[in-house]
Amino acid sequence: MDTSCNEYKEYRECMDYLDFSNISIFLAYNVNVDAIKYYTSGKEIQNLIERYGEDDIIEKYNEYPRKICNPIDYIARLIHAMANGKPAEVPLLDDENLNKWFDNFKYDEERMGGQVGIIANLLSILRTKKVIAYSPILSKKQAEMFVDNDNLVYPSVVDGNLVLKKPIESYKENDPLKINRIFEYKEGIEFKLGDKHIITPIANRFIVASRPDKLRLEIKEDLKEKLPEIGEQIDCAIFSGYQGIKEKYSDGKTYEYYFTKAEEDLDLLRQKNKKIKIHLEFASIQNINLRKNIINRILPKMDCLGMDETEVGNLISTMGYEELGQKIIKDSKMEDVVEASKIIMETYPNLELLQVHTLYYILVMCKKDNPLTTKQLKKILELATILAATKAKLGEISKVSDLLKGLTVPHNKYNELFKSIVDNLQKEEKYKNYKIVATPSRLVDVPKSTVGLGDTISSGAFVGYVSLLKEANKK
Ligand SMILES: Nc1ncnc2c1ncn2[C@@H]1O[C@H](COP(=O)(O)O)[C@@H](O)[C@H]1O
Ligand SMILES: O=P(O)(O)OC[C@H]1O[C@](O)(COP(=O)(O)O)[C@@H](O)[C@@H]1O
Ligand SMILES: [Mg+2]
DSSP states (O other): OOTTSHHHHHHHHHHHHTOOTTOEEEEESOOEEEEEEEEOSHHHHHHHHHHHOHHHHHHHHHHOOSSBOSHHHHHHHHHHHHHHTOOEEEEEOOOHHHHHHHHTSOOSEEEEESHHHHHHHHHHHTTOSEEEEOOSOOOHHHHHTSOOOTTEEEEEEETTEEEEEOGGGTOOTTOOOOEEEEEEEOTTOEEEETTEEEEOSSOEEEEEEEOOTTOOOSOOHHHHTTHHHHHHTOSEEEEOOGGGOOSBOTTSOBHHHHHHHHHHHHHHHHTTOTTOEEEEEOOOOOOHHHHHHIIIIIGGGOSEEEEEHHHHHHHHHHTTOHHHHHHHHHHOOHHHHHHHHHHHHHHOTTOOEEEEEOSSEEEEEEETTOSSOHHHHHHHHHHHHHHHHHHHHHSSOOSGGGHHHHHTSOOOTTHHHHHHHHHHHHHSGGGTTEEEEEEEOOOOSSOSOOTTHHHHHHHHHHHHHHHHHHHHHHO
């Protein structure tokens, strides 16, 4: 490559911001296999509609099922997602026949999935000092999907001692495998439902998330005792996957039990190291009761929060701001997202950084006295857009130099507009105690895939933040 070209200079500058070699991180809880099917034309959707009956699908479409209990629920929610072009994830009933029905699709590829799986591989490739990735189950196939680097380890307890070994040396022969089905669709796919003529407005993904009864979102007792020791070895942590908690399990345990455990995990991790920064990656949580529990019990223990536009809309609606939430889900206007962010930060003063990624912009809000400058925050967001564009283009980021591909994707056309919105908001009296920083996305027109882009953005921005904070605190 010509090292005197602008692209290379930008790449070098980006690399200066991408020095994660001073950061050790703990990740919990969700890892799975993403089985991905690409819908490339409306014909397949039209066939599904004909096969399962248009009237029944329309009825379900209007009902808006929050759990997939049969093929019609699936088709109805898939159509919703495709019509809006918004990211969506719906849990699947844990039922053998339904799983068999989903197995009948021809999946185009299998990939590492789940916030922990995606983030662990990314941060390992980006040369983070140490990545300790935990999930309650680790089968051989799952372990093989982790990148085989020395900086990526899985925690176990052997003879009463904490042992950090590569995932491939840590799997358990009888552990089950969790598979989520991902339905990716392109922009411009056309089909009809009743009198609706649907054209997908943008490429996006619809996730059918498995919720096996056997999988419990928790850190097993022996390892839990070691959390204070893990805490001493890390600078930060990302917790995710709470959307996988079920209200009730076959042995009578309930969500209350698992949320209590989850709260304990966070306290234990911080027990001997109060400086750790902890990020929550929010997700699509269909069940309102579970969403409330995540908000009321987990959010107050977090330092940083990351979410997409639908998730911020759902979060703020659940906090009682229904109208604002609906507006954000529909239009994702920056002014509304900033208003919601302020409400969230005021309600949860423990939050020092809030990050929202939308199709057209990525935004952070923090308190005015945050030690990082606006310029530094902007650079972190810039890095996040390059990571997202690279993954959107290639499907996977396999090496640092792949980021050159992301750099060739220009910012979208709303750069000046976003800049003036942020400048105006920042002048408003009500935001005088906050820093608001935004950058336009580098939108890939025809992405290879979109699943995992949010995890990529959030982890890149969060670790970039912690890394710069660590440097700033040294001075
Ligand atoms: N086609 C795309 N090119 C670049 N970046 C994209 C593209 N589509 C989506 N994005 C970004 O990824 C997040 C998705 O976040 P989720 O948490 O996975 O919903 C989106 O907000 C864009 O910033
Ligand atoms: O809720 P679950 O079953 O843990 O699954 C989370 C899903 O979200 C993902 O982590 C992707 O998230 P994003 O697209 O928001 O980055 C998938 O890989 C995974 O299938
Ligand atoms: Mg996401």
